Amino acid sequence: MGAGSGFGPANLPFGVARIPGQRDPRVVVALGEDAVDLLVLHRHGLLDSQVDAAVLASPTLNPLLAQGPEVWRTARRAVGEVAGATASDLPAGALVPRSALALLVPLAVGDFVDGYGGLHHATSMGQILRPDAPALQPNWRHIPVAYHGRSGTVVGSGATIRRPRGHVLVDGTPQYRPTERLDFELELGYVVGTGSEPGSPVRADEADDHLFGVVLLNDWSARDVQAFEYQPLGPFAAKSFATSISHWVVTADALAPHLVAGWTARQDPAPAAHLRTCRPGIPDLHLEVLLQTEAMGRAGDPGVVVSRVDFAAAMYWSFAQQLAHATSNGAVVRPGDLFGSGTASGPDARRQGGSLMELTWGGAQPLELPGGEERRFLRDGDSIVLRGWCGDADGAPKIELGEVAGTVVPA
Amino acid sequence: MGAGSGFGPANLPFGVARIPGQRDPRVVVALGEDAVDLLVLHRHGLLDSQVDAAVLASPTLNPLLAQGPEVWRTARRAVGEVAGATASDLPAGALVPRSALALLVPLAVGDFVDGYGGLHHATSMGQILRPDAPALQPNWRHIPVAYHGRSGTVVGSGATIRRPRGHVLVDGTPQYRPTERLDFELELGYVVGTGSEPGSPVRADEADDHLFGVVLLNDWSARDVQAFEYQPLGPFAAKSFATSISHWVVTADALAPHLVAGWTARQDPAPAAHLRTCRPGIPDLHLEVLLQTEAMGRAGDPGVVVSRVDFAAAMYWSFAQQLAHATSNGAVVRPGDLFGSGTASGPDARRQGGSLMELTWGGAQPLELPGGEERRFLRDGDSIVLRGWCGDADGAPKIELGEVAGTVVPA
Numbered sequence: 001m002g003a004g005s006g007f008g009p010a011n012l013p014f015g016v017a018r019i020p021g022q023r024d025p026r027v028v029v030a031l032g033e034d035a036v037d038l039l040v041l042h043r044h045g046l047l048d049s050q051v052d053a054a055v056l057a058s059p060t061l062n063p064l065l066a067q068g069p070e071v072w073r074t075a076r077r078a079v080g081e082v083a084g085a086t087a088s089d090l091p092a093g094a095l096v097p098r099s100a101l102a103l104l105v106p107l108a109v110g111d112f113v114d115g116y117g118g119l120h121h122a123t124s125m126g127q128i129l130r131p132d133a134p135a136l137q138p139n140w141r142h143i144p145v146a147y148h149g150r151s152g153t154v155v156g157s158g159a160t161i162r163r164p165r166g167h168v169l170v171d172g173t174p175q176y177r178p179t180e181r182l183d184f185e186l187e188l189g190y191v192v193g194t195g196s197e198p199g200s201p202v203r204a205d206e207a208d209d210h211l212f213g214v215v216l217l218n219d220w221s222a223r224d225v226q227a228f229e230y231q232p233l234g235p236f237a238a239k240s241f242a243t244s245i246s247h248w249v250v251t252a253d254a255l256a257p258h259l260v261a262g263w264t265a266r267q268d269p270a271p272a273a274h275l276r277t278c279r280p281g282i283p284d285l286h287l288e289v290l291l292q293t294e295a296m297g298r299a300g301d302p303g304v305v306v307s308r309v310d311f312a313a314a315m316y317w318s319f320a321q322q323l324a325h326a327t328s329n330g331a332v333v334r335p336g337d338l339f340g341s342g343t344a345s346g347p348d349a350r351r352q353g354g355s356l357m358e359l360t361w362g363g364a365q366p367l368e369l370p371g372g373e374e375r376r377f378l379r380d381g382d383s384i385v386l387r388g389w390c391g392d393a394d395g396a397p398k399i400e401l402g403e404v405a406g407t408v409v410p411a
Numbered sequence: 412m413g414a415g416s417g418f419g420p421a422n423l424p425f426g427v428a429r430i431p432g433q434r435d436p437r438v439v440v441a442l443g444e445d446a447v448d449l450l451v452l453h454r455h456g457l458l459d460s461q462v463d464a465a466v467l468a469s470p471t472l473n474p475l476l477a478q479g480p481e482v483w484r485t486a487r488r489a490v491g492e493v494a495g496a497t498a499s500d501l502p503a504g505a506l507v508p509r510s511a512l513a514l515l516v517p518l519a520v521g522d523f524v525d526g527y528g529g530l531h532h533a534t535s536m537g538q539i540l541r542p543d544a545p546a547l548q549p550n551w552r553h554i555p556v557a558y559h560g561r562s563g564t565v566v567g568s569g570a571t572i573r574r575p576r577g578h579v580l581v582d583g584t585p586q587y588r589p590t591e592r593l594d595f596e597l598e599l600g601y602v603v604g605t606g607s608e609p610g611s612p613v614r615a616d617e618a619d620d621h622l623f624g625v626v627l628l629n630d631w632s633a634r635d636v637q638a639f640e641y642q643p644l645g646p647f648a649a650k651s652f653a654t655s656i657s658h659w660v661v662t663a664d665a666l667a668p669h670l671v672a673g674w675t676a677r678q679d680p681a682p683a684a685h686l687r688t689c690r691p692g693i694p695d696l697h698l699e700v701l702l703q704t705e706a707m708g709r710a711g712d713p714g715v716v717v718s719r720v721d722f723a724a725a726m727y728w729s730f731a732q733q734l735a736h737a738t739s740n741g742a743v744v745r746p747g748d749l750f751g752s753g754t755a756s757g758p759d760a761r762r763q764g765g766s767l768m769e770l771t772w773g774g775a776q777p778l779e780l781p782g783g784e785e786r787r788f789l790r791d792g793d794s795i796v797l798r799g800w801c802g803d804a805d806g807a808p809k810i811e812l813g814e815v816a817g818t819v820v821p822a
Contacts, residue, residue, distance in 0.1 A: 018803040021698055047805075056813050077632070079738060080453060110562065110563050111561050111562055111563045113647075116644060137642045137643060138639075139578070139585070139639055139640055139642070140583045142578055142639075143578050143639075143640060143648075145583075145640065145643075145644055146643050146644065146647055147558065147559070147644035147646075148558070148561055148647065148651070149557035149559060149713075150522050150742060151521065151557055152522045152742070152743050152744065152745050152748070153523050153742050153743060162610045162741050164740035164741055165682070165739060165740060166739065166740050167550070167553055167554050174550070174553045174554075175683075176683040176684075176685065176739065177552075186738075198564070199573045222740070225740070228549075228550055228554075229550055229554060229556065230643065230644075230645070231548045231550070231556065232548060232556075232641065232645070233556055233558035233646065234528060234558050234641070234643070234644040234645020234646070235644065235645070236524075236556075236557055236558055236559065236737075237554075237736065237737070237740045237742070238740075240559070240737070240740060240742045241740040241742050242741075244515060267630055268490070271585040272578070272585075272586075273587075274587065291592040319634045325648065326648070326651070327577060328577065328587065328648060329574075329575035329636070329648045329649075329651060330559060330573050330652045330653075331564050331632070331648070331651045331652050332563050332564060333565070334563050335561065337563070359531075370624050
């Protein structure tokens, strides 16, 4: 079952879903066009007894994550064994068509840290916003610069994004009104599995065991609001209205064969010891951004790919380094904490930008779309879909991250 | 019972504690030198039946807060009735000496938003850090500027504070080492009771019902780390290592007779409509900061008051305005969310500063302490205690916030 699909036995990502006929949400693992209900496996003795049934009938993955890597690996292995069986050998209800699931936001995010680890993104943003100064701030190559985002507004794929209002400068005067510079940001989200101890920094080369898996992440941003508010405490209302994540958490184990060192092997200057690691830690992902305008949707057009990004070439800082920095002051991370990679952009901002800021160079060069439309920033009715995968048909089995979609609705 | 104490019948703050002989933590209400175990009242029919017993045997106040104002007001009223009884009339175990309690961090903080709403603090910080520019940024009088802090490192009074390491500039070169500019920040913490709906901003004049109560809050800060990291995304590792809050949450109901309009009645320019309110919303609190060095502690000296602050005179922005701004983009707040007021400082930075940055003017003018000691920033072994109260012996009953204490231990 599922062989050859991006959700085949090499992937086996975790999610949480309402299953028709079941009262409580269930932890599920995608397998091809189906999903496996882990609680059904458990009840039929197909999961190791160390897995606590209570964590499998939960509205989030957090209780499973808190059980530790042995438990979630055991659960994933059991699904791998199911993948080798024929459907008729499985207990009734073990397999559910994915199309029948109502997928939920899979995490109760404790702390959400959003990074800024994309070299081309940070460089372009500096050039656009501060054209007379060096593009990168003096700290950028020394620490994986980050800020805390709002965990309470992390939403799932498919959630509508209401255009936020905010304070923006209009002819030099601040006014509270709907943003006119609504943007997306293409990111990977890293999900913490095992937490850390208070006062015990995690070095980058010890970080592997703390990563449960990854999701696609869209850090929606109101650029005009951000410009007015961000000094001196950073972005706040410009980003806190919504952060969308994909429903399936692709595990670190699934990504392990697809890790590369990328920039982290050639960072200059070499970072401080606790940030240094020689382990390949960047998933070799292909990412793309699909934009569907309201007019395209009416015409049945699925939309147009506006950006294609090689994630490993985009990211200067890795998750291991982000975690090491976030805990370097003794701060604790908890199961279910979420780290955004920062926007992933390639060197060609017009074709590989991870945001409209880059694709339109700050709104100066509109994106020309099929059908005569153009975009500087998002309009009401626009949908953005982020997609990601690694491997390809000729090499290792393809691993799909799936997608995270969101449609802008009026303020 | 309790009359005349800052924890008397006019106060009745909520906490969570381990009680000797009880397995699970309990929700308790302070009453004079004692605390009332609400679950015992419930079991003896002394609480309205609408209060769910499960929320009273909980490690945090969050489940009680989620029940809504009617429930928590009912619980507090019941304790008010107990206060009129004599101890012998009460069920066994209803009253526990406060000295016997092991108080816990009373909240599972979802999102922690830290403000910057103190006029004198923001002005002084601007003068110290950017002496050649206007002290306040152009946005400061238009929006209650804020950032998201780390909820996972909110700790309770008495927690030790390990001196954080971080990246600081040494002769122009970034090095990872223990901070040499460790500071405190004197703040009030506002605890959200009733959450908001996604996409539904709460106007400042509708904010009252969302405030459950207040705590004292120390936003520990590493100034040298902050200076290196904060561009362009704001403070991160300089503050995320620890935020201390006091154990007793003093309710908005207890503070209601002590609210004043303060600066919010004379803000210039007038803020946008959703931020405007004519309700008095700033608690008329007296705050003070006690510093006890290790040497003082050894000599049995409880320490010296280094700052006294009139909270209402310090704060330009109110909680109602902070909540209105945080939700103005449609973001949701949840029960147990925490808002820091921002550092509260009076106009005389050397006597009324809410941080050592102000009290020593950026470290330039050391604080001279009894016994010949001096401080620019905190040393290992130093303890900081923040205290607060409102009313006085001759007027309305005094309301004590209690204290939040923390001792610095070596990196």
